[in-house]
Amino acid sequence: MASNNVAQFATELKMPADLLLTQLRSAGVEKSSTSDPLSKDDKDKLLNHLRRTHGAAESGEKKKITVTRKETSEIKQADASGKSRTIQVEVRKKRTFVQRDDLVTAKATQAPVIDAAEQARREEEARRQSELIARQEAELREKQERLAKLESEKAEQAKAAEEQAKRDAEERAQREAAAAAQAESVAKADAAGAADAEAETKKAAADEAKKAAAEESKRKADEAAKEAAERAAATERARKAVADEVAQIKAMMAQPRRVIKAPEVPPAKPKAAEPATLHKPAEKKAADAKPGEAAGSGARPKPGDKKSIKSANVASTWSDEKKRGAPGGGMKGRGAPSTGGRDGWRAGGGRGGRRGGHDDRESNFQAPTEAIVKDVHVPETITVAELAHKMSVKASEVIKQLMKLGQMCTINQVLDQETAMIVVEEMGHKAFAAAEDDPEALLADQGEHAEFESKPRAPVVTVMGHVDHGKTSLLDYIRRAKVAAGEAGGITQHIGAYHVDTPRGMVTFLDTPGHEAFTAMRARGAKATDIVILVVAADDGVMPQTKEAIAHAKAAGVPLVVAINKIDKQGANPDRVTQELVAEGVVPEEYGGESPFVQVSAKTGQGIDDLLENVLLQAEVLELKAPVESLARGLVVEARLDKGRGPVATILVQSGTLKRGDVVLAGSSFGRVRAMLDENGKSVSEAGPSFPVEIQGLTEVPSAGEEVMVMADERKAREIALFRQGKFRDVKLAKQQAAKLENILDQMGEGEVKNLPLIVKTDVQGSQEALVGSLQKLSTSEVRVQIVHAAVGGITESDVNLATASKAVIIGFNARADAQARKLAETNGVDIRYYSIIYDAIDEIKTALSGMLAPEKREHITGQVEIRQVILVSKIGAIAGCLVTDGVVKRTSSVRLLRNNIVIWTGEIDSLKRFKDDAKEVRAGLECGLSLKNYNDIEVGDVLEVFEVQEVARTL
Incomplete structure (x- = not known):
């Protein structure tokens, strides 16, 4: 709140009001009470009075800044012998800057940087300018004197001409008078009256001649005066122009040097940058203000005085020409900034006159820049070098940032999208996930x-169901072929694709494996199909793979046709199968559902025609095209x-x-x-x-x-x-x-995990996928299956070499090794195992992993001993006389010492004797003497529990 009276101002200053009134009166401000109003002028008077009182107005010692520059260079010079030597040249320059008194008011916008040398140079410049002005004034005086002399000569000539005209007129008048006198003397006698008239005529002629001569002399005098006035006006204009130019030069020499300072942009209201063009910088700061405004000078040329404006422009460019036009415009050290400012003792040289100096001043000015934030589009994968290029930084900066994040990388290392985006954000840019140019x-x-x-097209039908429920046999009967007999072990291990021509059209069948290892194959079969035939054995019911097939069909949105197979077999119960399928969500048409149930027999062919009829009916409903x-x-x-x-x-x-x-x-x-x-x-x-x-x-x-x-x-x-x-x-x-x-902790514990390296070669891609997936599921926290290599095809020498290097076992699933591979495997001791049934492969690998497990240790109590007497023997210790109450005590057994049914000590038997003879074992009911290894604290009545540790093999 502004203080409007003496009391409020005293409260604001935290001082007594009486003391403030006394100070106001001392300052010349007459206030009688604390309620008197105070103006801004009164406060200024008080402030000035206090400053004078405390000596703040006295000018102290002037501030000085001394800048020293040193530049070192080398020159090569040949001596008398022709050898070249290098000479170190060091140039030192010292500048002293003194604050001027007349710059105190303009200190916010100006910074004087004038030293003694610069002042001397300016004084020399001013002296040369004054000499030039003196010469110009001398020439002007000479010119004026010549003009005055010419004017005086012309005036004298005019005066002489006037006098000559007067003399000519008088002579003519005298001649006329003499002629008249002669005529008068000749005709005096003839006409006295005529003589009088003639005398009057002569007198009138003389008066006219005098009047004409006076008018001529007056006209010439007016013309001479007019010419003299014009010459005087021209002389006055020239003198005034010279005086204005001298004043401008003096003002320029007295003007202090300035440092252009860009105005600070207020953070609350940032000013939008103007669009840049070819001849215009992006932002024009207020540093281009007029010199007269910056210096606070009141002398300005008049708008109408063209001569004055021109001379002012000339004077303002003289100092720039001295600095820019001189060959050695100033020493430039290694650390000198290459600024394009108009002033400053370090301004660089360069040729250019009035126009050139102005252009350099315009183009070399560099506005302060701010950090550039880029929008970086990061693809799915990117190398460190590519990421650095997108951010316009060096790759080493990106590597440093990655090291700060705890990741050691090289310039060509591939980063995933998430890591790259974190690095971009850390470096102050904006990251966006973007896909690369995709040829797809x-x-x-x-x-x-x-x-x-x-x-219209034929339907694609997939036969699915549990293993050994008769899927392939059913398809065999439809195709009239024997496919199941050709499959190893009687189970399907591949997807079979067949097409069958029926009286009602063609049908394509996909036969999928039912074994649990072939889940991915069944999923692919359901994905590619139009109709699924779910085969369920009438004597077995719904099994795990049956449920999985139902889930695959529902996920693919494919209609189901249920075939209850083996209906001719003893113990077939189709009603139970139907109830189990209803529980799984497959409802027959008889119960109001959508899935037709057909009872078939792949052996006798019962119901096969009805099954095909239902399949083709479903295809017609789907209208497949x-x-x-x-x-x-x-x-x-x-x-x-x-x-x-x-x-x-x-x-x-x-x-x-x-x-x-x-x-x-x-x-x-x-x-x-x-x-x-x-x-x-x-x-x-x-x-x-x-x-x-x-x-x-x-x-x-x-x-x-x-x-x-x-x-x-x-x-x-x-x-x-x-x-x-x-x-x-x-x-x-x-x-x-x-x-x-992420896996650094897992890697630390890898030393405790045992690996079983395997190389898998199969006949088809699907079998490889199924076998590798099943083998990897056998891994536990103690043993792990490591698939070194998995591929389709036969076993070659390269596979054997890889197995030798990685100490792996080669598994050939329906694939065999050639002669060279077998010979190399025998030489290097590589184990190659062949399988045709996936059960056998999984079981053997499971057995091998079980053998790699550490055995489990179990304790087995073999007997119990009661201590009846304790005998202390020097150099041996305590010997216990015991009775075996239960079981057998062996020399190699471990024992526990029980006292009041509490375990006191666990260890081994040191010695076991019976009647002074060493004994291997002592059975129940017999006495013996024994000593404990490294333990003597035994008492009568203690019980020894004898046990053995047995190792039991573990299984997965």
Whole structure:
């Protein structure tokens, strides 16, 4: 609150009001009471009075700043002998800056930086300017004198001409008078009256001549006076211009040096930067103010005085020309800032006059910059070098930031997206998750089939159910083939794709394994299917894989047709199977559900026709259609590596037509279809929708379940496949790098975990996936299955070499080793095991892991001894005379000492004797003497419990 009277002002100053009144009167402000009002002028008077009283107004010693600069350089000079030597040259320069008195008021915007040398240079400049002005004034005086002399000469000439004219007029008048006198004397006698008239005429003529001469002399005098006045005015203008120029020069020399200071931008209201153009900086600060305003000078040229404005501009550029035009415009040390300011003793040289100096001053000014925040789009994986390039910083800065976060990286190391975004945020930029340029975007245009006509297609039916419930046998009867007999162990271990021609049309069947290890295969079968036939044995009922098949079918949204198999077998109970299926959510049509139940027998063929009838009825309800003439799309059902044919993939065409010679893309594999075979091994030239075929010509074995599509351009297919391979590798490396810190505690305990390294080679991709998954599930906290390598194909020498290096066991599942591999394995002692049934492989690996487990130790009590007497023997200790009350005491047994039924000590027997002879064991009812190892605190009545530690083998 502003203080309006003496009392309030005294309260604000925290001083007595009477003392404030006394000080006000001393300062010349007459206030009689504390309620008198106070103005701002009264407060200023009081403040000035107090300052004078305390001596604050006295000027103290002037502030001085001394700046010393030292520059060291080298020059090479040859001596008399021709040798070159280096001479160190050191240049030192000292500057002293003194604060000027007349700059106290302008201290906020100006900073005087004038030293003695600069002052001397300015005085010399002022002296030269004064000499120049003196010379100009002398020339002006000479010019004025010459003008005055010319004017006086012209005036004299005019005066002489006037006098000459007067004399001529008088002479003419005299001649006329003489002529008149002569005429008068001649005709005096003739006419006296005429003589008088003639005399009057002559007199009038003389008066006119005098009057004409006077007018001529007056006219010439006026012209001379007018010319003299014009010359005087020109002389006055020239003198005034010279005087103005002298005043401007003196004002410029007296003007102090200034340091341009950019105004601080208030943080509350940031000013938006103006858009920059080619000839205009982004922001124009207030540093371009006029020099007269900065200096607080009141002398300004008049707007209408062009001469004055021009001379002021000339004077203001003289000092710049001295600094910029001189070859050695000032020493510039190594640490000197290369500023483009107009003033300052360190301003650099450079050629340029009036225009050049102004342009340099405009263009060299550098406004203060602020930190630039970039928007960094981080892809899924990125190297350290690429991340540094996106942020416009050096890679070493990014590596330092990663080290601060506890991660050691190199410049070419791959970072995952999360880590990279954390680094970007830590370095003050904004991070955004962004996808890289994906070549797979080209596939979007190819995926539309709107321009092709959709036609009805055959249904794809998947047969699912528990293991050994008769799925393959049922499919055999439909195909009239013996497939189950060819499967190892009588169980299916591959997805089989077959097509069957029925009187009502073609049906494609997918036979999936029922074993628990083939969950992924069953999921792929349900994904690619239209209808699922759920096979349940009438004598076995609903089993775990049956429930899993129901879950897969519901997840895929596929209708179910239940086939209750083995209806002809003794002990078949279809009603119980129906009730169990209803409990799982599969309701038959008889109960108001949607799933038809058919009782069949794969052995006798009972109900097979009804089953096909229900399947085709479901297909008609679904109205299955697909484009036929478009590029083919499908699914990899199974893939394997054939030794004679290379990668072979079983493809189920879902839409379009696959032809021989088409370029196909399957995951990270691509190639041209060289051959197509149906399930019977017959060559086909094309395959339409819902038709399963085996194709050859891919570059590598694709993963089962990958989408297959035909590409119009082989180059695009290659590009997409290579992109997928690189992306898979980068993502794998990035995940490994990110997991290093997270798994550091697990890695510390790895020394206690025993590993069983394995190399798995299978015949098909699906079997490899199932076997590897089942083996890895056997791992525990003590033993672990380490899959060193898993691939499709036969066992080669490289596999044996890898097993030798990693001390691994090679497992061949329906795959065999060639002769060279077998010989190398025998030489290096590598164990190769062959399996055809997945049960056997899992059981043997499980047994091997069980053998690696540490055995479990169990205690077995063998006897009990009562101490009847204690004998102390020197150098031996306490010897107990005992009676074996129960069991057997052996020399190697361990014992516990019990006193009042509390365990006092646990240890071993040192010696056991009977009748002074060493005994291996003493049975119940016999006496013996014994001593305990390293223990003598025994008493009569103590009981010794004898036990043995047995190791028991553990199982998984």
